[in-house]
């Protein structure tokens with residue numbers, strides 16, 4: 529097992545846990561890009577990125593977004609937040625285990641879309 533995020537889920541690499549359920553693990557990003565920067569990942573490494581999402585595994589995407597909604601409430605993000613997923617080299621992805629960045633804690637600037 530060489531995936532960094534799989535090692536975080538297993539506890540082999542320490543992380544600052546924010547949320548956990550049967551399918552999802554969420555933790556603070558090591559290199560935060562906002563006052564609140566949380567990574568939300570499926571525990572099972574069934575897809576490297578959104579590119580690999582299909583009808584056999586999309587319940588894990590739903591589980592991640594259900595977790596994001598719970599975390600947003602728990603962290604008091606009623607003023608708003610942003611969810612980003614980078615996919616592949618051109619998308620700027622550096623860790624090939626599907627993950628969602630939850631960014632918040634200030635008025636976020638510069639939007640691409």
Ligand code: DGP
Pocket residue numbers: 532541543544555556557558559567613614620621622623624
């Ligand atoms: P991306 O570039 O979209 O693939 O995002 C990967 C993120 O993972 C990046 O924001 C930094 C974060 N990251 C990488 N290694 C670790 C780690 O060991 N611990 C934590 N907490 N975050 C990590």
